[in-house]
Amino acid sequence: MIVLFGHTKGGVGKTTCAVQTAIARARAGRKVWLVDGDPQGSSMAAIQLRADAGVVPEIACSLFSDSKQFKQQVRLQKDAFEDVILDVGGRDTDTLRFGLMMADVAVVPFAPMSLDLWAMHDMAKAVESVTDVRDGLVTLAVMNRAEPRERSADNAEAAEAVRGISTFRYLEAPLVSRKAFSAATGAGLGVMEMPNPDKKAVAELDRLIASVFAAHTVEA
Numbered sequence: 001m002i003v004l005f006g007h008t009k010g011g012v013g014k015t016t017c018a019v020q021t022a023i024a025r026a027r028a029g030r031k032v033w034l035v036d037g038d039p040q041g042s043s044m045a046a047i048q049l050r051a052d053a054g055v056v057p058e059i060a061c062s063l064f065s066d067s068k069q070f071k072q073q074v075r076l077q078k079d080a081f082e083d084v085i086l087d088v089g090g091r092d093t094d095t096l097r098f099g100l101m102m103a104d105v106a107v108v109p110f111a112p113m114s115l116d117l118w119a120m121h122d123m124a125k126a127v128e129s130v131t132d133v134r135d136g137l138v139t140l141a142v143m144n145r146a147e148p149r150e151r152s153a154d155n156a157e158a159a160e161a162v163r164g165i166s167t168f169r170y171l172e173a174p175l176v177s178r179k180a181f182s183a184a185t186g187a188g189l190g191v192m193e194m195p196n197p198d199k200k201a202v203a204e205l206d207r208l209i210a211s212v213f214a215a216h217t218v219e220a
Ligand SMILES: Nc1ncnc2c1ncn2[C@@H]1O[C@H](COP(=O)(O)OP(=O)(O)OP(=O)(O)O)[C@@H](O)[C@H]1O
Pocket: 009, 010, 011, 012, 013, 014, 015, 016, 017, 038, 040, 042, 088, 089, 090, 091, 144, 145, 146, 175, 176, 177, 178, 179, 181, 182, 183, 185
């Protein structure tokens, strides 16, 4: 299964979610390939730190800065893996379009902030331009950097706004803004691999991953 973490907007948590998902799925015994399609190479850098530190399981990871190479190599190599996780840069690029063409599930993270909510309309257009020419793409909107407060009005309002965009299926599996996510990802570790793991972060990630991989099965 190919899961894309993509958005036309930068800084929404694509790399964080992609790295955490790849590590968690590899730890669950899946044969995983993390593909970094962003010339910034943040996912690749995180996995390099992991490899240098000798952390297992090792994660297969490739960086394709060129959109054509990204498309060709994903097409050629995808069947050698059970889970292919695509992380693409936060702009409206050919790599994002190719990712949307090839993915089974596209996950679109957004923060409960007005700039991010506006950007969801741009991303919806990018998704629609692809779903006009292909079938079977499941597109999920996931709140990231949610406010920690249980009954946050900002979280509720943002969820409501995104639920109103029919291009996305809103996934009730938010990641709260937690230091554990940034610290772990920056070190090439899963949140569950940190010393004294943040149990809430681990539970949120588990729920997100279970929901993402169930989404495809449900709709197939
Ligand atoms: N749930 C979270 N809790 C705390 N910090 C987070 C969370 N998600 C992301 N961040 C932080 O927000 C910043 C942006 O995240 P990330 O790099 O994953 O976004 P991105 O969408 O991949 O950005 P880009 O478009 O630049 O590739 C990073 O500093 C990251 O550590």
